Amino acid sequence: MTPTRPDSPLPPVAPEVLASAVESLTTRLRGRLDAAVEALAAAQVTTGDGTFGVRCGDDVTVTLAPGPSGAVTDAAQARCTCLLAPRCLHRTAVLGACPVADAEPAPPAGSTPSASTGSTAEAAPRSAHRPPDAGGPAVQADQVRAAAGLWAAGATVLSAGRAGAGPVVQAELLRAAHTARLAGLHRAETAALGVVRHLRDARDPDRPHSLADLVAALRELLLVTRRVKDGDPDPALVGSVRRNHHPDGPLRLYGVCREPVIGPDGLGGVVTHLVADDGRWYTLRDVEPGGPARARRAGTAHVAIRSFLSDHFQMSRGGLILSGAAVSPDGRLLPEKGVRATFAAGRPWTAADAPPVAAGQVTGSATDRLPAALTGGPGEAGHARPLTGCDVEILAADGEELVVRVVPGRGGDASPAGRPTPGPPVRLAPAHRHPGLAHTANLRRLGARPGLRIRVLGRVDPDRATTLRPLAVGAVPGTEATLRLPDAWQGRADLGYDHLGSDHLPPDLPPPSAPFGAPAPATAADSPLWRVRRLVELAVAGGRRAAAEPARDDDRHGHVLALRRGGFVTGAALAATLGTVAARRTRDAFGRLDDGDQDRYAAQWLATAVYLAGAEAALRDASWRG
Structure with a gap:
């Protein structure tokens, strides 16, 4: 057995295995479970022969033996050396410290599960638990x-x-x-x-x-x-089981841009975004432990898809033809057996026959790329979420951010004089502020050139009104007041990796077409809705007792009154009712808490949370439309 760090990751555990372990404990041991799980933070973990050993005391060891999928999916795969095993606190605490395994499909009725109970959903029969038809x-x-x-x-x-x-x-x-x-x-x-x-x-x-x-x-x-x-x-x-799928026929993809990734647990790397002729998006991911240093290096790291070898810079500017492609539910291209890849020519963003990355989505407003409604189902399986693009004119710098104005596309709204109507002001904020990446430095250089027109591609910030976090910029066709990028860059620069210099900017720029007034609104909290959000989040953070506090002090801060004055009458009523329901605990004839009491509280919180999400989405949409 090889000793590992105390923070060494333990294998994931199937939900039903952990639930059964907790259920087998006595009431007294359940009361000690929280403290037992926290105590494992400093426990020694050893690995060897595919097993994990956790020391829970001088003479007690819990051993986890994951199955072929890498997850603990059976109770027999978790053993403890103490006399109370398997109904012991040590074994349950270790299982509770493990991450939760991903969902896997249940076998169809009457079938016998295979010996391998892996977590890959694609191994299940497609007929298992088919969702009901719309007309059924x-x-x-x-x-x-x-x-x-x-x-x-x-x-x-x-x-x-x-x-x-x-x-x-x-x-x-x-x-x-x-x-x-x-x-x-x-x-x-x-x-x-x-x-x-x-x-x-x-x-x-x-x-x-x-x-x-x-x-x-x-x-x-x-x-x-x-x-x-x-x-x-x-x-x-x-819903449906998330499966890897194999598209019919070959995929013809075009590189769009590279995105540095700095994730939790010290992860770092790059994601290269690609788009097909039909406008569907895909990604090539290279994310592993290494943190910001690896994210910085990964921009030019090699890409291997079976026998095909390239690098992320070439893939983001070039193209790819895949036969037998395997795609994960979130649009990641997978190097499975049978996949064959061939390098192909890419397309600049300004090309007349370019895919929708530039020709359609990048002109005009970005409202059609706002996050999906909260009541809708999951996104279309097998494709990555599209990025948002628009042509903008730089107005001014505001700290590390830029204030820009959306440039209307051809066929857009026009004033009575026939000139395009300037779009709303928009903020461009760095996608990453880490000094090892180039986002902040590139935005600072662009902000020093008011009047410059650029094509921007990135993600709408869901928590900030009219704020876009750009991943790449390019030249706007039909104007001299735009970027002048090398031919090898195919008309765009990845803000996290490529460094913009003075030779990439035009020598002279006209003043902005529209005067710069007040900065674009920075956050959705500028509206009184922050009062509703505060109550909704307070209920989740502190529980029902915390949600009842505003009602007990008779709305000390005047949240309900402020919401009504701001025109959010429904929000005011929901917030007031949530506090009242949280504070009122109903009991039956024997003095016990009413069974329906918790149900009423959850329903009221849900109504308030759904209203909040819908109202904030409507405000964001309105702010993008100007």
């Missing part, structure tokens, strides 16, 4: 029961809050998620596993976490399960 009957009875159980578990998490949702509460949610998987509720199970992962990240001081992400995951879980348990027949609520 409503959701099945077992799905309604599973959704009701998952709703109750999610409501328990909401009432406990992030601080109180420890391993026992998480195990209840995982047990309900397993039941949902058996019933074929793939979307609900995925949402539940996401909630558990966010709760664990929040308890780990070494992992980045976001309260907003936990709020979004809990909102998705409660929204989907509520609609299913109420009998909503929408097939999107059931």
Whole structure:
């Protein structure tokens, strides 16, 4: 056995294995589970022969022996040397410290699971738990029961809050998620596993976490399960198994840009974005441990797809023809057996026959690339999310950010005098601020040239009004007041890797076509909706007791009144009701808490959270339209 660092990653564990382990504990041991999991942060982990050993004391060792998939999917794969095993605190605490394995499809009724219970969803038969057809009957009875159980578990998490949702509460949610998987509720199970992962990240001081992400995951879980348990027949609520797929015929792809990646757990690398003739997007990922240093080097690292060898710079400017392509559900190209790749010519962004990366999406407004509505289902499987593009004119620099104005495309709105109507002001913020990457330096150089017109491609910041985080810039055709880039760059520069110099800028620039007034709004918190968001997030962070505090002090800060004055009458009513419901605990004739009390509180929080997400999305859309 080889000793590893105390923070060495443990293998993932199937949700049902952890849930069963927690369920087998006595009430007294469950009360000690939180402290036992935290104590494992300094435990010694050893590896060897495909197993993981965790020392839980001087004479107690828990051994994990993952299956072929790399995950612990059977209770027999976790053993403890203590006398109480397998119903012991040591074994359950180690399982609770492991990451949660990805969802895998349940076998169809009447079939026998294979010996390999890997987590790859593509191994399951396509007929397993097929979502109901749009014209068929409503959701099945077992799905309604599973959704009701998952709703109750999610409501328990909401009432406990992030601080109180420890391993026992998480195990209840995982047990309900397993039941949902058996019933074929793939979307609900995925949402539940996401909630558990966010709760664990929040308890780990070494992992980045976001309260907003936990709020979004809990909102998705409660929204989907509520609609299913109420009998909503929408097939999107059931979801589908995420599978790798093989497109029919060869794929002809064109490189678009490179994106540096600096992720949690010291990950670093690059993602190269590509687009097909039909406008669908794909990615080539090269992300491994190494942090910012690896992200900086990966921009010119080699790309290997079976026998094909190139590098990320060439791929982002050139093209690729794939036969027998294998694509993951999120649009990643996979180097599986049978894949053959051939290098092909790329296309500059300014080419007349270029794919939609430039010709259509980059002109005019970026509103059609805003995040999808919260009530919709997951994105189209097998394709990456498109980037957002537009032509802009630089107005001024504002610290490390740029204030620009969207340049209308041909055929866009025009003033009575026949001149194009200037678009709304937009902010360009660095996609990464790490000094080892070139984003900030490139934006600073561009900001020193007011009047310059550039073509921008990046991502809309969902939390900041009219803010785009650009990944690449290019020249705007039909004007001299634009970039002059080398032919080898194919008309664009990757802001994280390519360094813009004075020779890439025109010597003389006319003043901006429209005067620069007040800066574009920086955050969505400029509206009174921040008061609703504060209450929604407070409920998730501190639980029901924290959500009740504004009602107990008679709306001390006047949030409801401020919302009404701002025109958010519905938001004011929802916020006031949420505080009232949180503070009022109903009891039955025997003095016990009413069973429906937690249900009413979860429903009220969900209504408030859905309203908040919809109102903020509407404000963002309106701000992009100007």
